[in-house]
Amino acid sequence: MKKLICALVSLALGLNVSAQVPDKSWWTFTYNERASADTSxxxxxxxxxxxxxxxxxxxxxxxxxxxxxxxxxxxxxxxxxxxxxxxxxxxxxxxxxxxxxxxxxxxxxxxxxxxxxxxxxxxxxxxxxxxxxxxxxxxxxxxxxxxxxxxxxxxxxxxxxxxxxxxxxxxxxxxxxxxxxxxxxxxxxxxxxxxxxxxxxxxxxxxxxxxxxxxxxxxxxxxxxxxxxxxxxxxxNVKPELKQMVGAQFSQWLIKKYGNSAGIKDTTDLIPIYDFTIPVTARTNPRLHDQTEFYTETxxxxxxxxxxxxxxxxxxxxxxxxxxxxxxxxxxxxxxxxxxxxxxxxxxxxxxxxxxxxxxxxxxxxxxxxxxxxxxxxxxxxxxxxxxxxxxxxxxxxxxxxxxxxxxxxxxxxxxxxxxxxxxxxxxxxxxxxxxxxxxxxxxxxxxxxxxxxxxxxxxxxxxxxxxxxxxxxxxxxxxxVKEANILQEQRTMKSMLNRDVPPIFEEQAFDPNRDFVVSNNKDQARFSPLTFLAGGVVSTYNSAADTVKLAADLNKLIDTKSGKVISITGEERLDYHTGIFTLNTPKAKAVSGFLTTGKEFVLGKVTIQSDNEYATIELVSMDGLEIGRSKKILLQVGTIFRPTDWAEEPATVTDRNKKELIGMKVINTGKMPWLGMPASGSISIKTKVIKKATQLDAAGYAVRKLGLSVAGESVSLKLPTDAFYILLEK
Structure with missing residues (x-):
C-alpha cells in the first residue's frame, strides 16, 4: 500500500517533483560585497x-x-x-x-x-x-x-x-x-x-x-x-517543591476570595493543564474556575x-x-x-x-x-x-x-x-x-x-x-x-474568558483548504473562519461589559470557500488558496506570488506581470514614494526556488505524532554550497511615461548589466533574465 501511495504522490505532483532537484539550468547565487558600499x-x-x-x-x-x-x-x-x-x-x-x-x-x-x-x-x-x-x-x-x-x-x-x-x-x-x-x-x-x-x-x-x-x-x-x-x-511538569509553593499561594488566594472557610488548605493536588483545555461539563471540578482565575491573576x-x-x-x-x-x-x-x-x-x-x-x-x-x-x-x-x-x-x-x-x-x-x-x-x-x-x-x-x-x-x-x-x-x-483596515472588533467579558468559553475567533485554528472546515487541535470550533484574518485586522477588547462582535463588512462577500478565494476589505490583497496565487495591488507596490503557471498573466492596475514559473514571487515597489505609474525609481524583485547544489529528494509519506498522514518529500542529499536558483521565466510591463532604463543588480545591489526595455505607446516592458533577483527601473 505504501508503494502505491508513493506512486500516486509522484503522479499527483507531476512536474513539481522533478523540478525540486536543481539541474544545470539553475543559476548560481553569489554575494560579493565590495569594500565600499557607495556604488551599490x-x-x-x-x-x-x-x-x-x-x-x-x-x-x-x-x-x-x-x-x-x-x-x-x-x-x-x-x-x-x-x-x-x-x-x-x-x-x-x-x-x-x-x-x-x-x-x-x-x-x-x-x-x-x-x-x-x-x-x-x-x-x-x-x-x-x-x-x-x-x-x-x-x-x-x-x-x-x-x-x-x-x-x-x-x-x-x-x-x-x-x-x-x-x-x-x-x-x-x-x-x-x-x-x-x-x-x-x-x-x-x-x-x-x-x-x-x-x-x-x-x-x-x-x-x-x-x-x-x-x-x-x-x-x-x-x-x-x-x-x-x-x-x-x-x-x-513542574517540580514537587514548586507545586507545593503554588498550592500554598493558591490556598491564600482562595481564603482572600472566600474567607477562611473549612476545606481550604495548602495542597499540591493542582488540577492539570489538560483540564483547562476541554469544555466544562457536569463532571468538571468546580475548583477549576478558581485555579484558572488564580493562574491568570498571578x-x-x-x-x-x-x-x-x-x-x-x-x-x-x-x-x-x-x-x-x-x-x-x-x-x-x-x-x-x-x-x-x-x-x-x-x-x-x-x-x-x-x-x-x-x-x-x-x-x-x-x-x-x-x-x-x-x-x-x-x-x-x-x-x-x-x-x-x-x-x-x-x-x-x-x-x-x-x-x-x-x-x-x-x-x-x-x-x-x-x-x-x-x-x-x-x-x-x-x-x-x-x-x-x-x-x-x-x-x-x-x-x-x-x-x-x-x-x-x-x-x-x-x-x-x-x-x-x-x-x-x-x-x-x-x-x-499597504492600507490598514480592521474587519472585526471583538469585546470579551472576564466572565466568558475565565469560563474558558471559545471566542468568536481565535488564533491557530486548524484550517483544511481542501475541505473548507474550521476546527482547532482540540476540536473547538469558532464562529469565524481563520480566513477572516486575511480580510482585515481583528481587534479584541478585554474586560468588557458584554461579549460582542462587530463586523466592518459582509464576510460572505470577501471570503468564498467554495472557490477558495479571499479578498481583503481594502481590495488590495487577493488570495486564491486553491490554485495557490496571491496578488498585492496598491498604488505603490504590485506583486504576485505562488504557483504562477496556474495564472500566467496578472494585471495589477498599471502593471502586468506574466510568468510561467512553476513557483515565483515577483514584486515591483516604488523607491521614491510615488505611485508606480509616476515613480522615477522602482525596485523589481524576483525570487523563485533556491536549493543547495546537489540537493536531492524523493516523494514520501509519513504519519505525524497526531496520527495524521503527511505527503511530502524525503531528503536524499543535503547538498553543498553554493545556492542555486530556479530560472525566472516571464516579463513585466508598466504603463508609464517615466521609466526609461533597466539595470540588473547582483545580490549586493551593484550594477551587473543594462537590460533592454521595450516601449509600446505609453507602456514599457521587460523580459526577465533567467537569473533575475534585483532589477532597478529608473528615469
Missing amino acids: LLNLRYLNERVAGEHGFIKLSKDGNSFTDVKGKPMRFWGTNAGSLAQQFNDRQLDSLARFLAKMGVNIVRYHGDINAKGKGTGLTDVDTVEIRNIWRCVATMKKYGIYTIISPLWPANGHMGGWIPAEWGIDGYSGRDDMWGVLFFNKRLQQGYKAWMKYLYTKTNPYTGIPLKDEPAVAFIQIENEDSPLFWTMS LKDFYDDLVHYLRTDVGCKQLINGNNWRTAAQSRMLDLERWANSGPEVIAVNRYFDPQHIGPSANWRVDPGDFYGSPSAIKNPGDLPVNIKHVSGHATAVTESGWNLPNRYQTEGPLLVAAYGGLTGLDAYFWFTQTAIGYMANPYFTFLKVHGQHPLNRWSISTPGQLGMFPANALIQRLGY
Whole structure:
C-alpha cells in the first residue's frame, strides 16, 4: 500500500517533483560585497534615522495601537533576531553586520540571550558581565546605523540560562541541569534575582555610548521574558517543591476570595493543564474556575509588578512587553494570556510557518533521510504567522518567525508578512534567525556527518529565499504602502474568558483548504473562519461589559470557500488558496506570488506581470514614494526556488505524532554550497511615461548589466533574465 501511495504522490505532483532537484539550468547565487558600499544601487540605509532614537524614545500612537516617534510619525519595524551574534563577533564584524542589515532595510534587531550569571558557585543576584557587555556593544553598534534593539534577557528552557541552575541560588527543587518553566511567576526569591539582573543591565553606564540603557532611546521596547506561562503545558511538569509553593499561594488566594472557610488548605493536588483545555461539563471540578482565575491573576500581577519596578525603581523610559508565548489551548486560554500581558504596552507572539519537518534532530538541523511537507502558506493560509488578534490600545509585534528550511517556498514569506501585516496593523516583525554578517557562506554543521553528509542549519534566514527578499518588503512594511483596515472588533467579558468559553475567533485554528472546515487541535470550533484574518485586522477588547462582535463588512462577500478565494476589505490583497496565487495591488507596490503557471498573466492596475514559473514571487515597489505609474525609481524583485547544489529528494509519506498522514518529500542529499536558483521565466510591463532604463543588480545591489526595455505607446516592458533577483527601473 505504501508503494502505491508513493506512486500516486509522484503522479499527483507531476512536474513539481522533478523540478525540486536543481539541474544545470539553475543559476548560481553569489554575494560579493565590495569594500565600499557607495556604488551599490540598492542600499536602504536612507530609510533609517541618522542614529536610532535621534528623535527620542519610541511612543504609542494616540489610540495606543501602533508605534510612533516623539513627533507622532508612524514607526514600523522590519527586524531580525541578529543581536546575539555579538556573542561571537568582534567589533569590526558587528559593525559589518549592522551596516549590512541597514542596507537590506532592517531597522530593529532582537538580542535573545540570558543575562543571569552562569555556572556553579554563582550568586542569585550576580550577572553575566560578558553577556551584558555584548548587549551594550550591540545596542551601540546598531544605533550608529539607525537600527533599534530590543533585549530578550531570559528564557527558562533547559540548556538556556547557562544550562545549569546553581544550588547557591536557593531555588527549592531546582539545581543542576534543570529547566525553570513557570518558576519565575511564583518564586519570590527568583524574582528578586531577576530584578537584580535587569537593574544591572539597564542602570549601569554603557561604556560604548556613555549612558545607561534606561536612558537609551535606541532600545525600542523592553521584553521581560521569552516563552513561558503558567497557562502552557509545562505547568504540569513542574517540580514537587514548586507545586507545593503554588498550592500554598493558591490556598491564600482562595481564603482572600472566600474567607477562611473549612476545606481550604495548602495542597499540591493542582488540577492539570489538560483540564483547562476541554469544555466544562457536569463532571468538571468546580475548583477549576478558581485555579484558572488564580493562574491568570498571578500572571497579570507578575507583569504589572515588573512594569512598576522597571519604571519606578530602575527608571526605564521605554515601552514594555511582557512575554511572547502561547497557551495549551489557544481557543480557551489565549485571551486570558493576552489580558494578563496587557499591563505592558506591547503585545508579542512567537510564531513560525512550519515546513512539516520530521526527523531525529529536526528541532535544529536537516539530515539526509528527514521528511518535510514543504507547504506553501498561499495554499495553507490558516497557518500564516501574522494571523493575530490585536489587543486594543496596544502595539503588536512578532518577535520570532520565519519560513524555516527545508521549505522550498521561502520567497513568499516576506511578501505575505509585509502585505497582511500592513493590512492588519502589525507594528514589528523579527525574522529568526540571522546566522552571518550577510548570507551564510556555509549553512552546514561541518562538525557532523550523517550518512556521509553534513546536516543543514534549519533555523538560518541568511539564505537567498528569505533574506534576499527583504528589500522590497521592508519598503512596503516601513513606508506603509499597504492600507490598514480592521474587519472585526471583538469585546470579551472576564466572565466568558475565565469560563474558558471559545471566542468568536481565535488564533491557530486548524484550517483544511481542501475541505473548507474550521476546527482547532482540540476540536473547538469558532464562529469565524481563520480566513477572516486575511480580510482585515481583528481587534479584541478585554474586560468588557458584554461579549460582542462587530463586523466592518459582509464576510460572505470577501471570503468564498467554495472557490477558495479571499479578498481583503481594502481590495488590495487577493488570495486564491486553491490554485495557490496571491496578488498585492496598491498604488505603490504590485506583486504576485505562488504557483504562477496556474495564472500566467496578472494585471495589477498599471502593471502586468506574466510568468510561467512553476513557483515565483515577483514584486515591483516604488523607491521614491510615488505611485508606480509616476515613480522615477522602482525596485523589481524576483525570487523563485533556491536549493543547495546537489540537493536531492524523493516523494514520501509519513504519519505525524497526531496520527495524521503527511505527503511530502524525503531528503536524499543535503547538498553543498553554493545556492542555486530556479530560472525566472516571464516579463513585466508598466504603463508609464517615466521609466526609461533597466539595470540588473547582483545580490549586493551593484550594477551587473543594462537590460533592454521595450516601449509600446505609453507602456514599457521587460523580459526577465533567467537569473533575475534585483532589477532597478529608473528615469
